Amino acid sequence: MGKLWDKGYALDAEVETFSTGDDPQLDVALIPWDCAGSAAHAKMLAKIGILTTDEAERLRTALAEIVRRAGRGEFAIKQDDEDVHTAVENDLVKTLGDLGKKLHTARSRNDQVLVDLRLYMRERLLVVAEAALALARTLLTLAEKHKEVPIPGRTHMQRAMPSSVGLWAAAFAESLLDDMISLRAAYQVADQCPLGSAASYGVSLPIDRQYTSDLLGFAKVQNNVLYANNSRGKVEALALSALIQFMLDLSKLATDVIIFATPEFGYFILPQEFCPGSSLMPQKRNPCPFELARAKTGTVLGCLVQVMDIVRGLPSGYNRDFQETKGALMRGIETTRASLAVCNACLARMEVDAARCTSSFTSELFATDRVLDYVKQGLPFRDAYRKVAAELDRIPAQDPRANIRAKTHLGAPGNLGLHLSAQRLNEEAAWVAAARAAWQPKIQALIGKW
Numbered sequence: 125m126g127k128l129w130d131k132g133y134a135l136d137a138e139v140e141t142f143s144t145g146d147d148p149q150l151d152v153a154l155i156p157w158d159c160a161g162s163a164a165h166a167k168m169l170a171k172i173g174i175l176t177t178d179e180a181e182r183l184r185t186a187l188a189e190i191v192r193r194a195g196r197g198e199f200a201i202k203q204d205d206e207d208v209h210t211a212v213e214n215d216l217v218k219t220l221g222d223l224g225k226k227l228h229t230a231r232s233r234n235d236q237v238l239v240d241l242r243l244y245m246r247e248r249l250l251v252v253a254e255a256a257l258a259l260a261r262t263l264l265t266l267a268e269k270h271k272e273v274p275i276p277g278r279t280h281m282q283r284a285m286p287s288s289v290g291l292w293a294a295a296f297a298e299s300l301l302d303d304m305i306s307l308r309a310a311y312q313v314a315d316q317c318p319l320g321s322a323a324s325y326g327v328s329l330p331i332d333r334q335y336t337s338d339l340l341g342f343a344k345v346q347n348n349v350l351y352a353n354n355s356r357g358k359v360e361a362l363a364l365s366a367l368i369q370f371m372l373d374l375s376k377l378a379t380d381v382i383i384f385a386t387p388e389f390g391y392f393i394l395p396q397e398f399c400p401g402s403s404l405m406p407q408k409r410n411p412c413p414f415e416l417a418r419a420k421t422g423t424v425l426g427c428l429v430q431v432m433d434i435v436r437g438l439p440s441g442y443n444r445d446f447q448e449t450k451g452a453l454m455r456g457i458e459t460t461r462a463s464l465a466v467c468n469a470c471l472a473r474m475e476v477d478a479a480r481c482t483s484s485f486t487s488e489l490f491a492t493d494r495v496l497d498y499v500k501q502g503l504p505f506r507d508a509y510r511k512v513a514a515e516l517d518r519i520p521a522q523d524p525r526a527n528i529r530a531k532t533h534l535g536a537p538g539n540l541g542l543h544l545s546a547q548r549l550n551e552e553a554a555w556v557a558a559a560r561a562a563w564q565p566k567i568q569a570l571i572g573k574w
Contacts, residue, residue, distance in 0.1 A: 148201040150451055151208035155194040155201075156567075156574050157243035158208045158236065159187040161319060163570040164339035165231055168332055174229055183227055186219050187212070188571045195574045209236045230320070230327045234353055234442045238318040241356075241450065243340065245314045245363055246563065248457045253307055253556050255464035256300050256370055260549055262472045263297035264542055266290075271540055273478045274524035275384075275391055276489055285492050286485070286527045288537045289391070289476055292380070294545060299373050301548045306366035311559065314359050317342035321352035324441045339570065341563025353442045357435035360453040364428035367460040371421040374463055378414035381474075385411055390480040395473035413470050417463040427456035487521040494519050 151158075163184040170180035190212060193199040205211040216224030270289035277287030317337035320326075326349045337345045346352045384391040399409040430452045434445050491512055498508035512519070528537035535541055 146451060147207045147447065148203050148205060148211075150454055151201050151211075152194075153454065154208045154240045154244055155199065155212070156191045156571060157240045157247075158212055159191050160243060160340060160567050160570050161236065161239040162212065162227060163187045164336045165319065166227055167339060167570075168336045169226075169229060171332055171335055172330055174329070175226060179223055179226070182220060182223060183216065184570060186216055186224075190215055191571045191574045207233075207237075208240070209233050230322065230329045230331050232321075232323040232442075234323055235319050235321045237446075237450075238321070238352060238356055239340070241453070242314050242316070242318060242342075242359070243567075245359070245453070245457075246311065246559075248461070249307060249311050249314065249363060249366075250556050250560055252367065252370070252457060252461045252464065253304060253552070255461050255468065256303065256307075257549060257553055257556070259464050259468040259471070260297040260300040260545070262468050263293045263300070264545055264549065266471060266474075266476075267293035267297065267540060268542055270476050270478070271537075271542075272525050272528065273476055273481050274485060274528055275481045276484055283486070283489055286489055286524050286537070288528050289481065290540055290542075291528075291537045294540050294542060296373060296377050297549075298545050300370065301545060301552060303366070303369040303373065304552050306369050308555065310359075310362040310366040312343070313362055315343040315559075316346035317344070318346045318352035318355070321346070321349035324350045324353040339566060341566035343562070350440060354440050356442075356446045357431055357438075357449045360449050361428060361431045361435070363453065364424065364431060364456045367456050368421070368424050368428055370460055370464060371417075371424045374467055375418045375421040377467065378411075378418040381414050381471075382411045382418075389484070390477055391484070393475040393477060394470065395475075398470045398473065413466045417467055420459050420463050423459050424456045427452040427459075482524060485521070485524045487519045488516055489524075490522050490527065491516060491519055493522065493527065 166175060166180040166183040166187075169175040170177050175183075190199055199211075199215070201208055201211040205214065213224060213228065216227060218224070267290040270293070271291075273289040275287050275289055275292065276283045277285045277291075317333065317340055319336050319340070320331050320333035333345050346355065381392060381394070383389060385394050394409065394411055396409060398413055400412050431449045434449055438445055495505070495508045495512045498511060499505050503511070531538040533539060
């Protein structure tokens with residue numbers, strides 16, 4: 125059997141190569157999801173009488189075997205297959221004969237790729253969430269361990285007020301937890317089953333889209349068949365919009381770590397095994413993982429812009445332009461996951477030089493506290509501000525640890541409220557577990573474990 129669209133003529137070779145693009149390579153990640161979607165579709169066709177129960181089971185068994193073979197590296201998507209859908213169907217026809225040709229009834233390659241990507245996104249977004257929560261947990265551990273280690277807080281990169289390693293680490297943990305709000309929203313939109321929309325306009329068979337959706341563990345059916353295809357690119361952009369929030373956090377965190385680990389600062393000591401050296405300078409220990417995480421923020425942002433630019437001027441219905449959104453989505457997801465994981469591994473092993481942090485304090489860091497001392501004595505704030513500005517060289521030094529302990533309002537260095545973030549982290553972890561439990565057993569019932 126040839127391509128799914130084969131009508132008896134050969135496509136120009138250069139056009140075929142151009143049109144196929146990198147789908148054969150990208151679609152390796154979609155093999156289990158394509159087989160799961162096909163298994164559910166086969167069971168639905170049996171439910172409405174197009175296939176027999178035995179035929180549907182034979183198809184399901186063959187699809188599960190493809191997944192197992194793929195896991196062993198024994199199932200390949202060849203360039204002349206074009207994509208995973210053709211590779212799977214060709215294999216079914218080779219194994220099952222005419223029965224393999226029946227599977228595409230009431231289905232378009234358009235809604236096949238839609239459901240494949242939704243299943244892929246659903247799983248990979250949860251993996252990203254787990255990586256983000258692992259990093260947040262590491263940051264909260266770092267914050268608790270070093271909550272009273274003082275460092276100068278900075279504005280405009282200038283020394284400003286007393287801060288602490290605990291405040292710094294907890295700030296990023298809380299930001300990652302806020303990013304989970306966006307990820308959960310993207311997940312909710314992706315958790316809709318588009319299968320059965322066909323080429324955007326439905327089919328003249330009494331297919332049961334709710335049954336297929338339930339088999340695949342989706343939260344709901346994506347109702348309007350035209351919107352199902354219109355939403356391609358939109359859902360990917362929503363996911364990438366959530367992912368870029370994590371990457372923006374990592375970019376800021378990376379810059380701080382790079383600066384604080386320089387010999388001039390010396391607050392942090394990065395683990396040697398995470399720091400490549402220089403080919404020329406033997407003393408170098410370079411913070412490459414954090415530099416690359418910072419740079420890869422641009423990669424993920426580029427993926428988002430690419431997807432949004434592709435879909436911005438398209439008419440409704442399916443357009444081949446959508447093919448170019450797949451690689452951007454996958455790159456964005458995997459880049460974010462890897463960046464979170466690497467930063468987490470580095471921070472989990474990073475050391476804090478408490479003595480160096482404490483010795484970095486100079487008296488001007490206590491200027492604002494001096495202003496507030498005068499305010500407590502009854503002086504108006506603006507007058508106190510000017511008075512301290514005139515005596516900056518005579519500000520008495522304080523014990524920085526005592527200073528941060530004295531700031532006890534919620535969220536301040538002396539009252540980090542780490543229990544609040546810990547509670548949120550546990551809630552998010554519970555959501556991830558529940559989200560996976562809603563569909564994983566159903567997918568395994570269709571194609572087994574892989």
